Amino acid sequence: MENDRHGAKQPHRFDPAKACKLDDPARFRILPPEEVLGLLDAPHGGLVVDFGTGTGAYALALAALRPDLRVAALDEQPAMLDYLKAKLAGRPVAGVEPVLSGTPAAAALAGRADRVLALNVLHELGDKALGQAAALLKPDGRVLFVDWNSQSESGEGPPRNHVYSPDEGAARVENFGFVVEKKKILRAHYALSAAYRPRINPD
Numbered sequence: 001m002e003n004d005r006h007g008a009k010q011p012h013r014f015d016p017a018k019a020c021k022l023d024d025p026a027r028f029r030i031l032p033p034e035e036v037l038g039l040l041d042a043p044h045g046g047l048v049v050d051f052g053t054g055t056g057a058y059a060l061a062l063a064a065l066r067p068d069l070r071v072a073a074l075d076e077q078p079a080m081l082d083y084l085k086a087k088l089a090g091r092p093v094a095g096v097e098p099v100l101s102g103t104p105a106a107a108a109l110a111g112r113a114d115r116v117l118a119l120n121v122l123h124e125l126g127d128k129a130l131g132q133a134a135a136l137l138k139p140d141g142r143v144l145f146v147d148w149n150s151q152s153e154s155g156e157g158p159p160r161n162h163v164y165s166p167d168e169g170a171a172r173v174e175n176f177g178f179v180v181e182k183k184k185i186l187r188a189h190y191a192l193s194a195a196y197r198p199r200i201n202p203d
Ligand SMILES: C[S@@+](CC[C@H](N)C(=O)[O-])C[C@H]1O[C@@H](n2cnc3c(N)ncnc32)[C@H](O)[C@@H]1O
Pocket: 013, 014, 022, 051, 052, 053, 054, 055, 056, 057, 058, 074, 075, 076, 077, 080, 101, 118, 119, 120, 121, 124, 125, 129
């Protein structure tokens, strides 16, 4: 499974045994869902794919703040989606749909997303995964990458050598074919809003 991660900065996948960290309420103080929603700038009634949703902490918060949105909570690890499914079983949230990568439900999202949110995950994404994120977008869709800033002094997040600086993150996605239209430095993160415009090789 690791050999399809060419290009990823972090050498291993997120460990589901650490899933409880994703539900630490302190995370919302460091990165408020309202701030993510503002950066996401999703159109009314739009489809947002939370790419690498983990336990769905942000997918649920975003859907609660914007009930008009449909939020597809996508993850490649069934063990992570099980946490989200357990939350939804106890407290169904309209508009949030857990989706496992590689399934027909995931394939049905291709070309339909107004926004893809890639939160705390860019450093884990290989080239194949970046291509999967790009393939979800409508022609005028955007990916919002929000990831830990290796230059932040906050002391939060993964080891610094596992994550990018804002310039490195931007270079990573631009080299893949995204065009970064907006860049913002947050408390412990950076945010990149990007369209996918792969260069056509004249040959
Ligand atoms: C660090 S967690 C972040 C979870 C969530 N975005 C958050 O901030 O609460 C990264 C998640 O991305 C998922 N992931 C990593 N690569 C992925 C890929 N190529 N496709 C789908 N999910 C992926 C992992 O399984 C993990 O659940």
